[in-house]
Amino acid sequence: MALFQTGVLVLTSPLPLIPLHIAPVLTAAAKIVKNVLYVHLHPGLGLAGSHIRPVPAYIPANWEVSRILSNLYTKSFNVCSFLDVRVVLSNIKNHCSTQQPFSTVQKLSEPPEVVLTDYSITDSNQSNQVLQCLEKYILSCYTCKPNLRAMVLSSGVNSAKDFCPDVKDSRLCESIPNYSDVVLGGTFDRLHCAHKILLSLSCLLTGKRLLIGVADGELLNNKVLKELIEPYQDRVEKVRNFLLDVNPTIQYELVSLSEPYGPAITDPKLECIVVSDETQKGGEAVNQKRLVNALQELAIHKISLVKDFQRASDEEEKLSSSTLRKRLLGSLLVPPKDNPRIPRTPYVIGLTGSTGSGKTSVMQYLQKMGAAAINVDAVSHESYRPGGAAHQKIVQQFGQEILQENGTINRTALGKIVFADEAKLKCLSSIVWPETAILMKQMIGGAAAEGKSVCVLDAALLLEAGWIDMVHEVWVVIVPEDEALRRIVKRDNISEEDAKKRLASQWTNDQRVQKANVVICTQWEPSFTEKQVQKAWQLLQNRLPTC
Structure with missing residues (x-):
């Protein structure tokens, strides 16, 4: 089987079903793609007719989508950690957002050489037509390498009816909050799936601007194996590269943090701060500083830590950059x-x-x-x-x-x-x-x-x-x-x-x-x-x- 450096995986299954079969699909994709795998959610995309069936201009940014994003990144780390997986968000939109659907051809940092899909082909005679249709569609979405190839991946399940999803939780259909200006911070060393979840969900929270503080200087002194932390500029470029790939419609500002608070306590436009279970107290401290500075408190949006299922008995339960540095x-x-x-x-x-x-x-x-x-x-x-x-x-x-x-x-x-x-x-x-x-x-x-x-x-x-x-x-x-x-x-x-x-x-x-x-x-x-x-x-x- 031919191997490609980069590819796009188009998932057409209904959203509730994606977490149930994503592991075998990712495993199959990892046998074909070696470097970067873009994942694009296109539930209900039709490829069997002479034309692609119309699909909604965007996917509502609700709690179900948030959970699917977390699941995708977590599964990718567990089944193909060597792959740089990036879930494209340009067609996911909060209903309160002023952000317009991304309508032009998106220039990815790593133009794909192959497009893969979980689309179910029931008639083998339609195979060539489906693949041609898929190639044409993906060329209308992204800049791709010449001679783009298309392949269908099997999830190991014949149809949606073979799945037994959990009882539908109506709360998952509720839209996630939306803010004009969102802030978060971190070290972002050796960008991994927990970082990608944090950044991606932060993108869903804002329709305009995402302000990101990247730790540097004295903030690194107490980090485990600080000598192995990537240079500041390398970390910034990796974060920026990832964000522009997953959603180029948002304004991104990356700033150096040499002390814990940075612009989070001085920027009057900010509305929300994104934290994890570990950094929630830091978010609360930011709000205390903002009150002292006569600024409005920020909404605190907490994202759960990602468990590291590959961890050894003497390693942290959560996935962390310090653990990855120790493994080096x-x-x-x-x-x-x-x-x-x-x-x-x-x-x-x-x-x-x-x-x-x-x-x-x-x-x-x-x-x-x-x-x-x-x-x-x-x-x-x-x-x-x-x-x-x-x-x-x-x-x-x-x-x-x-x-x-x-x-x-x-x-x-x-x-x-x-x-x-x-x-x-x-x-x-x-x-x-x-x-x-x-x-x-x-x-x-x-x-x-x-x-x-x-x-x-x-x-x-x-x-x-x-x-x-x-x-x-x-x-x-x-x-x-x-x-x-x-x-x-x-x-x-x-x-x-x-x-x-x-x-x-x-x-x-x-x-x-x-x-x-x-x-x-x-x-x-x-x-x-x-x-x-x-x-x-x-x-x-x-x-x-x-x-």
Whole structure:
């Protein structure tokens, strides 16, 4: 079966029935479409005659439609999470809205190559006619790739009468509220189905403007694995791209939020704020601020959290960006670049992280799995020893007072000097790093002679020293700074102030992660760290050179 990057799924079943058969339809669509799948609700669309049967210009935006949207996105996450599913809303309208039905050809960000439908064909002789009619219809709705293909998907049920829907709830036919100007906020990291539900239902609430605050700056400081949060501009563009695809008729304003409230407490035009179960108190706090500012309170529209049915026992019950970021740990975030100057074997991993990050425990796990280990800190110590290449240069630069009685360098005394003066630290680095690199290359050669397939450099200063050209991949170990400080103070018996100076002399977690192929976090229990390392090691085996 041919595979297409993008497609449109036209659902013609009556709206109450869609949730009952959407899972098999999505599963079938996922075998044909690999990237983006647009879903358009067209209940009652007729494709069997010489002309498409007239359908209403729009679908009323009632609570039933709201429930169907939530169901569609939730099911898509559970049965085809790799697909970027987007439910088009341009033909869904609240009866109070001034919004006009979208009548021109809609330009989608990813023009579809195939159109799929759940339309039931009872006469096989009509198949070609239905598909031609479907192609013509979808071309009148969207910009599409040339040579658009059309296919009919089976839901596994022969007809609507085979369904046994719940007793109709009359309240579902009631229109959802409608407001001119609606506001909501969030981080919107790695746009997922819960975000799509929040944004889509917010679109249904407004006929004019949707104001969206996107968290940035200090608001991200307390987020789990904040280092893995996508850059602000990337998150904004993904949200904007999604919204313009699902409903281009609404005015969208996306603003940066560096504090909790933003324009929600100052914009007099706003009428409604959209919240979740978790952020309802935040909505109430917004209203308190608005009253102080002599502004009208906002209607609070609450949307339920989405359950994560793929969650592990130690993960949150709700679907969240923080859980998705945790699932990235140990996986390949960025493919390694081929460097012909590095021998193919052994495959060299540069394991780095700030002091106190937990590199030692990660290295121990890797050694158990068969990796050769090179402790770069211990290697650099060799250059400090009397007779070592760097010993005399260091003494000449920093004086005899750093020597112990036996002639060895007192690294603690030297550390107090260099960590208090950035220029002196750079001077020491310029002496030690080149000599350490020579010794490391010799040890990597020794691992190759022993037949080791993987060699790991445990190097806190891998990136600062420019040793990245000696490794095939960079694995970064991170932990929140406050936890790193606690570990350093306890391990080295130094003051918190001295620990902060050590961390300040190194790259930040954010800087390291930008260079990382794989990220591991030791913030949680050791068993979870080990799982991350096992995952990273297993995935690495597929990347190792075969010869």
